[in-house]
């Protein structure tokens with residue numbers, strides 16, 4: 001398909017491990033509740049209705065690009081990781097957090113899921129939103145597609161929502177490990193179809209969000225998350241062939257696995273939360289992958305001086321050895337609703353200023 005030519009490829013170059021004039025920057029959840037223009041749309045539309053209406057998803061995806069003209073280096077499609085459980089046949093509500101009225105309580109409940117998931121039928125609205133957004137962006141910045149990691153999605157499908165103790169999903173993996181592993185791979189198959197479809201529809205980089213990786217021990221991460229993550233990287237790569245795009249894995253809380261993920265996971269970039277020091281992360285991944293992150297989103301509440309000092313320290317760390325290369329500046333998790341959008345602008349300006357280092 002003939003999309004407008006890309007004018008800013010900083011993100012793609014950094015993801016490929018190249019040197020850049022400065023660090024590309026975007027933030028997780030950049031299209032969302034901290035933006036008054038998003039809240040305005042939300043007043044009259046339910047969250048998942050916005051996701052399912054390509055014109056609205058496009059409008060919201062482009063909102064931060066418009067507001068922060070010349071400062072952002074990527075757009076991320078407005079959607080949610082929980083569209084995959086929906087595609088598999090589960091009901092998901094958002095009020096205000098995610099809620100599954102009928103979660104998977106025991107392995108017998110797996111029978112309630114769709115046998116075959118046709119992503120074009122169930123998630124075609126995401127593909128349509130990507131195509132419309134790619135056109136609307138007019139090549140200003142690349143467009144990121146995403147999905148949830150099987151472990152994180154499985155946890156939501158079993159817990160029925162967020163959790164503090166993860167009692168239900170821990171019951172599943174430790175009591176029914178074989179059924180759990182089979183379901184994780186079944187989710188991963190849908191992830192592959194979905195990610196491949198996103199690239200065909202216009203996504204130029206893919207990110208997999210394993211937001212709950214940190215709930216597992218290193219051993220259990222290797223047993224219940226890593227296999228499906230690697231299966232996805234391999235599957236997407238094989239299916240796309242020459243059309244492949246860079247892939248990022250954000251396994252929040254799994255810094256214990258950085259070295260081994262860099263070695264063999266198949267992802268080009270690893271996303272970092274703020275619990276690891278930039279220099280230490282660089283040492284652990286040993287130039288095998290690019291890195292993304294990792295300011296504590298809470299610093300955005302600390303005012304301009306705190307933001308500037310933290311960004312400068314972060315830039316110094318990531319560029320210490322070899323200058324600005326193989327690094328995508330971001331927060332260590334999604335931006336939170338109470339942040340002043342002008343303080344986020346300051347974050348972007350500080351990244352532009354302090355990351356330009358050869």
Ligand code: CP3
Nearest residue numbers: 028029030031032047076077078079080081097209211334
């Ligand atoms: O990054 C972006 O701007 C793109 C859009 C995006 C959303 N969710 C929009 C959203 C992305 C990439 C996600 C991913 C997502 N969703 C994750 C992985 C990343 C992470 O933060 O760990 C997870 C765990 C979810 C599940 C989810 N969706 C939760 C827990 C919540 C409620 C709490 C919250 O922080 O808002 C959502 C809702 C959601 N997803 C909103 C937005 C803008 C707010 C919904 C609203 O309008 O009320």
